[in-house]
Amino acid sequence: MRRLTRRPEEDTDAAAVAETVLRLAVLLQAGVTPARAWAHLADSGDHAARGIAAAAADGKPLSHAIATAGPGTEAVGAWRDVAAAWSVASTVGAPLAESLRGLAAALRDEHETADEVRVALAEPAGTARLMGWLPLVAVGLGAALGFDTFGVLVGHPLGMACLAAGAVLTFAAQRWSAALVRRARAESGAAGHGAELLAIALSGGVSIDRARALVAEAGASADASTDGILSLSRSAGVPAVELLRASAALARHRARVEGRLRAARLSSRLLLPLGVCTLPAFLLLGVAPMMLSVMSTMSLTL
Template sequence: MAPTDPAAVAERVLRLAVLLQAGATPEAAWRHLANAGDADAERIVRRAAAGSSLTEAIEAQASAPRGEPWRDVAAAWDIAAAVGAPLADCLRSIAAALRDACEAQDDVRIALAEPAGTARLMTWLPLAGLLLGFALGFDVLGVLFTNPIGLACLVAGVALLLVARAWTRRLVRGSQPPPGIPGMHAELTAIALSGGASIERAARLVAEAPGAPRAGGAETAEVLALSRDAGVPGVELLRATAAHERQRARTDGRLRAAKLGARLLIPLGVCTLPAFLCLGVAPMLLGVLTATPLPELPG
């Protein structure tokens, strides 16, 4: 099964919303997408024809590689159907949320690309030192494998290189954005409330929706408390909160990427440069020392 592009999921959901707004039934809207050559829609239509509900068919699509956005679509579909909220408007909101989250993740990946690429390039520096020794005519391999000091340099250099690569991968992995779409808890709660559900029922529906539990429950509760105290509808406040959470996730991702450039200097200085000295510089120096005859003592 081919990987699912989150941006493509947002586009399909938006097309569904347009078809539903034009008067198509949910089943007919999915069939129109399938007949247009959409592979995901074809699989969903087949599952629905085999007896699954549309929510179950959509949720099953989340098993595809990078298919997590379909689980949020299934949750929105399930909640909207349960409370009788306008499905087209709900899907438009989810499509906008998916698109914003995808753009935020792209911004973070772009920001991480330069420091991560530089770190991967620097891990090849010790091997470049070996090639430099060969190019200058030194018997680097002979020194590393036959000389006891050279053998110690080889073991130390390889160990430092492995530690540097593992350390770098861990730093890069820790700077990646967390899984899931920020603000989705507030977005789904807004869908439930827009259909006339009470706050208690909305919370229960979100907790029971496909893919639950979701982060953001505390922020949603604060917004709903503010809505009750101020006597204003909570739907728009929740959607504004969801948009703010996605913007905050984008800013946090950029900050993590900026900090990564400085953090990557630590394994570079502690491991990569010493590995370069052990594998590149030390064998050449040993080669010079072993190739130079000792001066004869007089008399």
């Protein structure tokens, strides 16, 4: 399954959304109507639930109110996932409580995966930021040792050339490192979300074609692995719902592993801008001005 890309920072509130969805599932399973369940959540202090409860009281579609919950926050993408699951389950008559429990587990896994990736990326990203200051440290180090590095960089022709080249290399190193970090953090949304939606649709007893259409309306599409699961279900004569949910769980596990692998590879890839840009900039801004300063002093002495 494939869906729209979600910004990495949107994953930070996925745990809060998962907690709300899980509470909602418990209320629904206890026999509370959806409108009353949202009202209870709003009364408990859930800010996102207040707008949804108000929409339910006005008779507006709950799926639309859920999709627009959390405006101006990082949780908008997670609420859209909830709205898609709610819409599919309501359309096919699937048990809302069971569907929302599964979605809450998926959102919780997504949040934990994002946290693990952020923690794994923290050290190499911090090292890259620290090494980015190395050329500027070189200028201060030369001045601390008694060399007129700043005067050479702005007053000597070769020094000005070193300053320009060093500034360009420093800027290139920072942009290169930032691009590597973004690439390591990038992820194409909630893994397995489409399979979860398809499982919800099929649990309502609709046909596979109808389930596919509903999932497509929710913004997801089938991939080769999902087609294989459905073929296995037909050939083996077993329900596809549990197979799809197992596939979604496996997709979330793979996303977690792949995120940690990207973070591990980042440590070695950051050596490229360090060796190609940062160290040459250090030499141009630190070592070269000191040598020019010494040569200028010797020429004046002679």
